[in-house]
Amino acid sequence: MRWLRRIGLALLILAVALTAWEPTRVALQTAVMLPSMLGSGPQLLPLLTKPPQRLSLPYRDSEAAAAGEPDLAELWMPSWASEDRTAGAMLLVFGVNNLGRNHPAIVRVADALARTGVIVLVPDSRTLLAGRLEVGEIDGLVDAFETLAARPEVDQDRIGIVGFSVGGSLALLAAADPSISGRVRWINAFGAYADAATYLASVSAHAYRGAGGEAVPWVPTPLAREVYLRFMLDQVDDPEDRDALDAAFADAILAARRPAADPSVRASLASEAARTVHDLLTAPSLDAAAAAIERLPDDSLEFVDAISPARHLGGMAAEVHLMHETDDHHVPFVESRSLAASVEERGRLAAHTEFRLFDHVQPDDLDLAAAAPELWRLLLHVRALMEESL
Secondary structure, three states: OHHHHHHHHHHHHHHHHHHHOHHHHHHHHHHHHHHHHHOOOOOOHHHHOOOOEEEEEEOOOOHHHHOOOOOEEEEEEOOOOOOOOOEEEEEEEOOOOOOOOOOHHHHHHHHHHHHHOOEEEEEOOHHHHOOOOOOHHHHHHHHHHHHHHOOOOEEEEEEEEEEEOHHHHHHHHHHOOOOOOOOOOEEEEEOOOOOHHHHHHHHHHOEEEOOOOOEEEOOOOHHHHHHHHHHHHHOOOOHHHHHHHHHHHHHHHHOOOOOOOOHHHHHHOOOHHHHHHHHHHOOOOHHHHHHHHHOOOHHHHHHHHHOOHHHOOOOOOOEEEEEEEOOOOOOOOHHHHHHHHHHHHOOOEEEEEEEOOEEOOEEOOOOOOOOHHHHHHHHHHHHHHHHHHO
């Protein structure tokens, strides 16, 4: 039986060597972490690790902060992290939602990452929590990055940003900001849009532009329709015009019906901006929606430009990883394809992975056996991020 012992010893040595070899070690850590992040499958991570350190802290200067109501971020750190034993870090950026940094799904992701060995900062934003989008959110993310980088427990050479949905688009814009661009090692945008104009046109027309230029039917989610409607009404300064548009079209848009133009409503509107918004809310086609967006007031077009990451990649120094669900009804997956093309032109694209696994950016009801091929793709993608962080 001596040969069996020799085989066993050889296998043990091989297992130890593979575990010690960096790519394999990180792959094993990622494989143990993913079930906890997804909330599905064997939960080994809590059995193998200690609970992370956790605290809330302010992260940005604002009028609310000056009034004693600062925007807060949640910091998660491995139990062992200290000034003497630093760790890689991630800034997690969530999009327009009402979840907040203490939502169970967000806690699950942050806790899993911190247990695996990564420091995580999750900023809250009153604006995004209220379902609105402002250019100032980009500066807020720069502030959040600075807050994370200032922690003595953080390894300054291993800081990345992970953005989800609209948060992915904002994260790309923040990563290109000259004040931090040289310190962002990598960025991962999951379910992000490339250009706010094409995204707004898609939500308006319930269609996106296919590879051959054709309009492909697509139905946006209730949240996408709600945010779109609020954004478009915000472009109308006259309160009476805004109320008229809201009364005429809000119910149909929120119910996923595409309203037809109403000549009497349009004739009653006092401003050209309101008439243009009328045309966009009632656009009969993707081309008509795109044309209406081009006629928006200059201030609105400047805002659309400012929140479109594909137009502002010149300062990007980080490696960019992109993820998207191909059946995404919040942001069409072609937006990430457009982003990938723009990033690749600048030589910054590290990965672009598409899945059929998620409900936008949240795991759908997972049948682990049936989803095995997609989970493998997810493992490979996330492993690359963890190799940059651990």
